[in-house]
Amino acid sequence: AQTVTQSQPEMSVQEAETVTLSCTYDTSENNYYLFWYKQPPSRQMILVIRQEAYKQQNATENRFSVNFQKAAKSFSLKISDSQLGDTAMYFCAFIEGSGGSNYKLTFGKGTLLTVNP
């Protein structure tokens, strides 16, 4: 069964500093995809970054990067130069790309990140 675990319910960081959010997952598949979504107070779910499991290179999007450790089933998100607008709930999500009949995009329970001025 797919599970996604975010072990940090809440985190805080000072503006301009770097913070890392952790995520671990469990799967028996070799082909899958991982995502980080951001949900600010507006409640809109916004894609932050995506990683394909077959790619060894860690994904990067501007100030956001991931540390993907496939063997350890770990997918952490690093936010550099934190900004006040980064304050949000962050969800790690996972989907198997095998095309099986039981489709499921599994979300973690989220980490609430607060960026302090």
Place this chain on the structure above:
Amino acid sequence: NAGVTQTPKFQVLKTGQSMTLQCAQDMNHNSMYWYRQDPGMGLRLIYYSASEGTTDKGEVPNGYNVSRLNKREFSLRLESAAPSQTSVYFCASSSNLYQETQYFGPGTRLLVL
């Protein structure tokens, strides 16, 4: 492009009432989804539609029905609302079912009294 739109934004129902949540996307996506978000639970999949004309149950389908009206629209119906269905409902869409990134609507906040 508006992306994914949802109506209404907020609704209050009495137990036993019915209602339909509407969702539309203008990105020519094949696949659409309905999720609910409850405190401390993350997002859970209610139903999904891999392509026009098909629908399938997700993780928490009980008490809901869906209709994929056409490629653009995917509605969620509560036939007899219960307080346990108080939640925030999100519609999402993606190019295809598996590898593709999902894009979310702004959500509908539903309160069942």
